[in-house]
Amino acid sequence: MKISAYQMFWLVSISSLVELSYLPTHLAAAQSRQDCWISILLGGGFMLAVTWIMLKVCMQNKDKTLVGFIKDLLGTVIGKIVVVVYFLLWFMHMSIILKGLVEFQNLVMLHQTPMIVILLGVMFLVTYAVLKGGITAVSRCAEIIGPIFLFMLFIQLILNPQDMDIKRILPIYADTGWLSIVKGAFHSYNYMIDPSIILMLFFFAENKRNASRTILWGTTIALLWGVLSTLVLLFVTGPNLAMQLVFPIYSLTKFVSILNFIQNIDAFFIPLWLLGAFIKLSVCLFILSYGLSEWTGIKNWKLVAFLTTLIWLGYAVYCISDSRTSDMPNNLFLVSLFYPFLYLAVPLILWIAGSIRQRLKTPIAD
Amino acid sequence: MIRLLFRRSVPLVLSLVLSSCTDIVEPNQLAFVLGTSIDPAEGGQIEVGHQIVIPTQKSGPFDGLSESSEGFVVLSATGRDVFEASEKVQKKLSRKLMTSHRILIAISEDFINKNDVSALFDKLNRDPANNERDVTVMIKGSAKQFLTLGHPMEHLSSIAADKEMQVNGLKSFSTRQFIIDSVSEGTRPLLPTLQIQNAKLSSKITTPIAQWSGYAFLNKRLKVKGALNETEGSGVLWMSGKMMSQGLTVPWKDGKGALSFRLTHLRRQIRSGGNPEHVVLTVKAQAYLLENTTSLDMSEVNNKRMAERYVNDQLQKDLQAAMDKVRNWGTDAFGIGEHLHRKHPYWWKKQRDDWDDKFKSLNVTVKADIKLRSSGTSGAQLKP
The missing domain is CATH 3.30.300.210 (Nutrient germinant receptor protein C, domain 3)
Incomplete structure (x- = not known):
């Protein structure tokens, strides 16, 4: 299973865009109102830096996945424990996206369809793609879906010209202050992109040098869209309305009215999001099950993928039926400990450990 | 053979389920709401009226005058909030109310002064079946009566009011703009006002139609403080x-x-x-x-x-x-x-x-x- 650099670009950018269009804008706007675009910019810059660090780690360990090289760098026991936390992260991301997708469908379009039907439909597609073709199939799908998805998302930003008022983002800083802006970034950056997927994906890249470049590009373009869409949202609705919109990007499509003729175009965007979410979920399912098979030593990762899907199904049903889980994005433990640990602490440690090892090795090699 | 049949039939069944046939609503099962009226009712309740087109009777724009039937119905009901009232309207209807294509929301002056207008915002912003592109106007007198009126040029009074605003160069009176103005710190909303007056259209016909009477100015608590012609x-x-x-x-x-x-x-x-x-x-x-x-x-x-x-x-x-x-x-x-x-x-x-x-x-x-x-x-x- 190999991924070309071009496919890597789409895998990373779609995964990031799906998350960006779902959670962070609302989380940031709730904290920093009209300055939430600064929050997104700050969080995005941070995430880009994290991606860069993770790429460094990947470049140091080209011939292994996360599960393989973390054992070398941190020792078997600690390595195995830390990887489990990453597994949890991916599993959580999968569940959040799936839950959001199903609830959104039920709210907006399919009022009568039972939740479980939508759930099974999506999961069937995801599992089918992963089991049938692994990451190769998923990345080929991404190659097709990606350009359309990206194009439509960027087009959407310019469909509301008559309702935009650039002054709505003023006054900058004065109403909120640094504390709120940083708080907005702090609450939202975790859900902008998921850089940790490349720790697994990079192993499959054909040309490592090109892949690392396209990963950075994919992330940057997604983050750029994130900042622009936040700005457009503020231009169109102003801060007071924006902070109450739970699905701001969806609401933006509803406001579109071109010449009083082209309206209600959200019907075009919802299927696109479904396709994007399909890529995101497939990538997560694949890396999770591949990592798990390496971790447990079970050679057949497809079997693991199948079992993972069953657990995932159970957890998703639990998530949807238990309303307490809906506040998860703001959970203090997750925001202040879990994510910083996974996104910053571990990659930094791995990077430092890898660098030291390389230094130590070089003299021996001479 | 059986294997082949099985393989063929599984995708067929799946495609039926997955394309959510459970939720399909044909256009002939929908009642298109083009205008909604908000009036006060007794006991702090709210009377919601929906102007619904009867699609089968519509052809050219000038047919409406010659026919006796008007091509639309206005159904109303009272409730504690918009949803409850709308549900009561739905009970009287053979088709599902569809508000996504609404053009106009008419709020009566009485409602603005007696009730809390901001209570309407929640429904407009929370329920995805609202487009927030529709215009908001204030009616002197009964908003429901405004919806029941015909118009010499257009099928519906709500379409007429919307077109009048466009032709006369008014912009930014969408519901979204009204909400943005109302919740912003330093802007107060103003609403175009319509009044029902008798108009002599020709030597024979004298009919009440809604005409622009000016603009109403609302304060922070969304009460009418003044009006201009x-x-x-x-x-x-x-x-x-x-x-x-x-x-x-x-x-x-x-x-x-x-x-x-x-x-x-x-x-x-x-x-x-x-x-x-x-x-x-x-x-x-x-x-x-x-x-x-x-x-x-x-x-x-x-x-x-x-x-x-x-x-x-x-x-x-x-x-x-x-x-x-x-x-x-x-x-x-x-x-x-x-x-x-x-x-x-x-x-x-x-x-x-x-x-x-x-x-x-x-x-x-x-x-x-x-x-x-x-x-x-x-x-x-x-x-x-």
Whole structure:
């Protein structure tokens, strides 16, 4: 299973865009109102830096996945424990996206369809793609879906010209202050992109040098869209309305009215999001099950993928039926400990450990 | 063979389930709501009326007059909130109410004064079946009655009102804009007002139709504080940046004749130098002279310039008077507070809580800056 650099670009950018269009804008706007675009910019810059660090780690360990090289760098026991936390992260991301997708469908379009039907439909597609073709199939799908998805998302930003008022983002800083802006970034950056997927994906890249470049590009373009869409949202609705919109990007499509003729175009965007979410979920399912098979030593990762899907199904049903889980994005433990640990602490440690090892090795090699 | 059949039938069954046939609603199962009325009802309740088109009876725009039936129905019900009332309307209907394509929301003046308008916002913003592109107007009298009225030109009174606003250059009266203005710190909403009046359309027909009567100005608590008629109101609309084009007629100094212009590219600009207590609001437009009943020869440059200056002076006076009127109500429909909020954010923090009062004593100067672009296709007057 190999991924070309071009496919890597789409895998990373779609995964990031799906998350960006779902959670962070609302989380940031709730904290920093009209300055939430600064929050997104700050969080995005941070995430880009994290991606860069993770790429460094990947470049140091080209011939292994996360599960393989973390054992070398941190020792078997600690390595195995830390990887489990990453597994949890991916599993959580999968569940959040799936839950959001199903609830959104039920709210907006399919009022009568039972939740479980939508759930099974999506999961069937995801599992089918992963089991049938692994990451190769998923990345080929991404190659097709990606350009359309990206194009439509960027087009959407310019469909509301008559309702935009650039002054709505003023006054900058004065109403909120640094504390709120940083708080907005702090609450939202975790859900902008998921850089940790490349720790697994990079192993499959054909040309490592090109892949690392396209990963950075994919992330940057997604983050750029994130900042622009936040700005457009503020231009169109102003801060007071924006902070109450739970699905701001969806609401933006509803406001579109071109010449009083082209309206209600959200019907075009919802299927696109479904396709994007399909890529995101497939990538997560694949890396999770591949990592798990390496971790447990079970050679057949497809079997693991199948079992993972069953657990995932159970957890998703639990998530949807238990309303307490809906506040998860703001959970203090997750925001202040879990994510910083996974996104910053571990990659930094791995990077430092890898660098030291390389230094130590070089003299021996001479 | 059986294997093949099985393989073929599984995708078929799946495609039925996955394409969510459970949720399919054919257009002939839908009742398209084009207008919604909000009236007060007894006990703090709310009466919601839906104007629903009967699609089978609609063909050309002028068929409606000749037929006896009107092509639409208005059904209403009362409830504690919009949803409950709508559900009661739904009970009387054979088709599913579809509000996604609504054009207009009509709120009666009584409702605004008796009930809390902001209670409507939640339903509009929470339920995805609202588009928030529909315009919001205020009706003097019963909003439901407004929906039941016919219109000589259009199928429905709601379509007529929407088109009238577009044709006459009004913009930014969507429900979303109304909500944004209402929740913002330094802008107060203003609503176009319609009144039901008898109109003699021809020698035989005299029928009540809804006509523009002006604009209502709401305060922070969304109660009507004042109203302006059409003429004064259009100046205020210009100063609020909610108008794209309008006509202007200025009587000449000597009392003989008048100059009439078409104004396009209406803009306004709020300036407050270092002192937030003193604001200058400048209105700008491009003018095209279309009628001249004065004795001036408007092909002469000096006359043009003099007329331009005079018109600006007159306009400035009129707009200042309208501005002072609105300012005395304390209803900042111009968004001056929002401008100051953006320009002087720290000063604003002390003002925002009682802006309605503070706005009354604010010093606002209106300036007009109209550029005469063309004096039409005629030079001097045609004299017999």
